[in-house]
Each structure stands twice: as structure tokens, then as C-alpha cells.
Amino acid sequence: MSEQGPTEAFIAELKRWRDVRGLSQSALASAVGYTPSYVSKVEGGQQRPSATFAEGADKALRAGGALRRAFHELDAQGREAPTPRSPGAGEPHTSSLTVEHEDTSLHFDGRTYRATQRRRLYNDGSDPITRYLIRISVDRYPGSPERSNQHYREHPLTWEEINLSASIDGEEMKWRVQHDRDAFKELWLLFENDHGRYPLYPGESVWLEYSYTVGADKWGTWFQRAVRLPTQRLGVRLDFPAELDPVVWGTETTMTAAAFPFRNPIRSSTEDGRRVFSWSTDEPPLHARYRLEWTFRAQRTKEPNLTRTADTASARMQAIGIVQEGDPILTAAALPFSLPDEAEDARRVVAELHSAADRAAGVHNFGKGMGIAAPQIGINRAAAIVRTPEGEAITLLNPRIIEESGDFDEQYEGCLSFFDVRGMVPRPMSISVEHTDIDGQQRITIFERGHARLVAHEVDHLHGLLYRSKMRPGIKPIPVSEYRGTGQTWQYGAAREKNQRGT
Numbered sequence: 179m180s181e182q183g184p185t186e187a188f189i190a191e192l193k194r195w196r197d198v199r200g201l202s203q204s205a206l207a208s209a210v211g212y213t214p215s216y217v218s219k220v221e222g223g224q225q226r227p228s229a230t231f232a233e234g235a236d237k238a239l240r241a242g243g244a245l246r247r248a249f250h251e252l253d254a255q256g257r258e259a260p261t262p263r264s265p266g267a268g269e270p271h272t273s274s275l276t277v278e279h280e281d282t283s284l285h286f287d288g289r290t291y292r293a294t295q296r297r298r299l300y301n302d303g304s305d306p307i308t309r310y311l312i313r314i315s316v317d318r319y320p321g322s323p324e325r326s327n328q329h330y331r332e333h334p335l336t337w338e339e340i341n342l343s344a345s346i347d348g349e350e351m352k353w354r355v356q357h358d359r360d361a362f363k364e365l366w367l368l369f370e371n372d373h374g375r376y377p378l379y380p381g382e383s384v385w386l387e388y389s390y391t392v393g394a395d396k397w398g399t400w401f402q403r404a405v406r407l408p409t410q411r412l413g414v415r416l417d418f419p420a421e422l423d424p425v426v427w428g429t430e431t432t433m434t435a436a437a438f439p440f441r442n443p444i445r446s447s448t449e450d451g452r453r454v455f456s457w458s459t460d461e462p463p464l465h466a467r468y469r470l471e472w473t474f475r476a477q478r479t480k481e482p483n484l485t486r487t488a489d490t491a492s493a494r495m496q497a498i499g500i501v502q503e504g505d506p507i508l509t510a511a512a513l514p515f516s517l518p519d520e521a522e523d524a525r526r527v528v529a530e531l532h533s534a535a536d537r538a539a540g541v542h543n544f545g546k547g548m549g550i551a552a553p554q555i556g557i558n559r560a561a562a563i564v565r566t567p568e569g570e571a572i573t574l575l576n577p578r579i580i581e582e583s584g585d586f587d588e589q590y591e592g593c594l595s596f597f598d599v600r601g602m603v604p605r606p607m608s609i610s611v612e613h614t615d616i617d618g619q620q621r622i623t624i625f626e627r628g629h630a631r632l633v634a635h636e637v638d639h640l641h642g643l644l645y646r647s648k649m650r651p652g653i654k655p656i657p658v659s660e661y662r663g664t665g666q667t668w669q670y671g672a673a674r675e676k677n678q679r680g681t
């Protein structure tokens with residue numbers, strides 16, 4: 179890895195985490211109480227960061243101490259002179275470039291990922307373009323920055339394993355490293371090689387292509403495309419071994435940190451032992467981020483007796499990305515969100531929960547309403563959603579039941595994580611739930627009857643409990659084939675009392 183000073187190291191970490199969290203310089207400045215000009219000068223090497231700024235940025239970007247450590251290294255070296263700023267350095271590109279078409283693919287062979295990005299660039303400015311800035315950033319454990327940072331300190335990303343290649347209209351390109359960190363590389367692709375120079379002149383277009391490799395031990399199960407230039411069309415293709423039984427979903431994040439599922443569906447096809455997922459959009463908004471995530475269902479089957487045939491209810495849920503019983507994430511307490519600091523992460527998880535709920539609704543009729551918790555889609559965070567029979571959507575962040583009241587009622591429940599059975603579960607008729615709004619405000623909401631049952635089921639998930647643990651001693655779940663309540667709502671009041679008397 180190339181040598182760099184502590185100032186450059188701090189700048190690289192700051193850019194990396196700002197990019198990962200999707201914050202502009204202005205948004206970061208607002209979060210830490212500094213001006214956008216200050217942040218710009220820090221990233222351009224014209225302003226030495228203060229200890230207060232470094233501490234605030236680390237917290238705002240949830241960098242797990244990476245910025246604090248980089249600042250301490252800088253501070254230990256004394257006050258360095260500002261790094262001279264090269265013409266055009268600092269920001270990724272000038273405003274004279276437009277992306278007419280971006281076609282990105284990610285190929286996984288079971289051990290390594292190979293990312294290839296092709297962009298049709300158009301120079302609509304008045305000066306020739308001679309270089310193009312690219313970033314290679316990895317995050318093995320996106321929900322745990324401390325764990326990721328420790329992982330890359332022990333196993334840094336190296337230039338040898340990246341095996342970067344780049345070309346412009348088929349001509350090889352040289353490059354110059356801008357920043358070199360354990361999990362983040364930034365470099366200028368130069369429009370030249372040993373045989374000549376190939377500037378992109380005003381009014382001309384050119385195909386730029388580059389690719390790199392990262393091992394599965396350093397690549398998290400996500401791939402994000404950020405729109406940093408005006409772009410006419412963006413397309414992404416994920417190519418996985420079919421034997422891994424992959425499931426893919428995607429979320430869009432805007433500069434306001436509002437996350438929601440892709441507006442149009444991800445298409446999939448299977449051929450020659452490969453499962454290919456493709457997605458595209460026209461005229462994506464500037465600064466939008468499109469994040470694709472996936473899980474390999476074949477790798478989640480830890481024990482032979484967890485294998486299910488494709489025609490079972492549980493297999494259908496597993497096929498749409500629902501974690502199944504036996505996975506340890508279902509019996510661990512989920513990590514709470516620090517809100518509003520982690521508002522972006524919370525919105526992204528909620529968007530993924532709704533996407534999973536839509537997939538589940540496509541394979542089963544939920545007459546009683548339904549819910550899904552983040553651990554059930556492989557995310558160990560304290561978020562869940564509930565969709566009531568009346569069509570209401572309830573979002574639960576960091577929930578806990580603080581009071582139970584009224585009589586207990588015993589009715590059948592199903593769980594997406596072992597959907598082949600139904601179990602009679604006693605639940606209180608009314609519960610008071612303390613939870614957190616996205617803006618960090620603590621709330622207490624009272625839920626009753628069927629809504630209370632749905633909410634209690636999801637709160638249990640976030641505390642590592644499955645409904646089996648709530649059933650009366652000696653009572654066991656019954657096969658779904660024997661259950662007669664599919665598609666029907668729960669009954670309460672006189673109708674329920676009549677059924678309980680058996681008349």
C-alpha cells in the first residue's frame with residue numbers, strides 16, 4: 179500500500195464515511211455545527227480539522243471511532259502545513275461531465291466478487307477532460323462500524339487483490355492514487371497510457387470501463403451506486419451462482435435520507451447455473467443512492483434437518499428471503515437504534531421490511547394482518563412493521579412492552595420463520611408499548627385485541643423470542659394443513675366467546 183501522511187489519512191476516512199452514510203458536505207456541516215465551507219476545506223487539505231470537528235463527524239457519520247483514531251494520528255504528528263490542492267482535486271468530477279449511460283455488473287463465483295462499471299461519458303463543457311476520479315469502498319459489517327473497522331485493520335484491502343483494470347474506448351488507462359486506506363481507495367483514472375493521451379474534448383462521448391476484485395471475506399452483501407453526475411440511464415446487474423439460492427432487494431436513499439424500496443422491480447432469470455438479477459432506471463436524481471442487498475439462502479441452512487422441500491409454506495417464505503428457525507439471529511436481542519443519529523439506517527431497514535412484507539403478501543393471504551421484524555430478514559436491529567387487517571401500517575423502532583392489561587386471550591398465530599405450523603398463544607387483550615420515533619422522541623402507544631397480538635409477536639422477535647416460548651406447557655403447534663383459520667380475521671367479543679364454549 180502506498181505511503182500517505184496523517185492529513186491525507188484523515189481526509190480519506192472522512193470522505194469514505196460521508197460516502198457510506200450518503201451525507202453531502204452541507205448535511206455533515208449542519209450535523210456537526212460547522213459551515214459547508216469548513217468541511218470542503220478540510221476535505222481539500224486547506225483546513226486542519228479540529229478535535230471537536232473530528233469527534234462530531236465520527237458521531238454524525240457513525241464511523242465507530244475511525245475518524246477519532248485518524249485525528250489522533252494527525253494530532254500526534256503536530257500541526258502540518260495544509261496540503262496544496264491540485265487543480266480539480268477534492269470533488270470527484272467537474273460539472274462539465276454527463277453520464278449518458280451507466281451499466282454496472284457484479285459477478286460472484288462463490289469466493290470473490292468482480293465489479294465492472296461501464297460509463298458512457300459526454301463532455302458538455304468547454305475544456306478537455308483528462309482524468310476521472312473513482313472510489314472503491316467496502317464494508318463487511320454495515321450494521322456494526324466498530325466490527326468492520328477492526329476487521330479491515332487486521333485484514334486491509336490491498337492493491338494486489340483488487341487487480342484493477344481500466345480502459346477508455348478499449349485503450350488501457352493509467353491511474354494515480356489519491357487516497358489509500360484499509361477499506362477505502364480513491365484514485366484518478368488518467369486518459370493516457372504509454373502509447374499516447376486521449377483527452378475527452380467538448381462535444382465528444384467515450385466509453386470508460388473499469389473493474390476490480392474483492393474477496394467475499396471483505397465484501398459485505400450489498401452494492402451501492404451513487405449518482406454524482408447528471409445521468410440519463412443507470413443499470414445494475416448482479417450475477418450469482420444459482421446453487422446459493424440468492425434473494426435480492428433494493429432501496430433508494432435521497433439526500434434527505436428518506437429510504438424506500440425501488441420504484442420498479444428487480445428482474446431475475448436463471449441460465450447455465452447462474453441466477454442473474456437486473457434493474458435499471460432513467461433520469462435518476464442527482465445525489466440519489468441505490469443500494470442492492472442480498473442473502474444466500476443455501477448458506478443459511480446450517481443443519482440438515484432444516485432443509486425444506488420447495489412446496490412447503492416455510493420453503494416459500496425462505497424463498498423470498500425470510501430467515502428460518504435455527505438461525506441464531508432469531509434468538510438474539512436486536513441492537514437498538516440511536517435516534518435521530520441513525521435515522522437514515524432506520525429508514526433503510528423499515529423500507530426493506532416493507533419490501534419483504536410485499537413479497538410475503540405475494541405468496542400468502544394474511545387475513546389477520548401480518549408483521550415482520552428486522553432479524554427475520556437477517557438484520558440485527560430493533561425495527562419491525564405491522565400491517566393490520568384494516569390496512570394500517572405500524573412502524574416499531576426500539577419497542578418494549580411496559581404494561582399488559584385486560585384478560586388474556588388464546589388464539590392461533592403463525593410465524594414467517596416457521597410457517598409450516600400454527601400455535602395457540604395466550605396474549606393480553608391490551609398492551610402499552612414504549613417506542614422511539616425517527617426523530618428520537620419517546621412514545622407510548624396502547625394496542626388492543628388483534629393489534630395487540632400482532633405487535634406483541636413482533637416485539638418478542640426483537641427480544642429474541644419465538645411464540646413457542648409463550649405457549650402453555652404441554653401445548654404444541656399443529657401442522658398448517660390442520661389449521662382452519664387461514665385468511666380469516668381473529669374473532670373477539672360474543673363471537674369469540676361462542677367459539678370458546680364450542681357451541
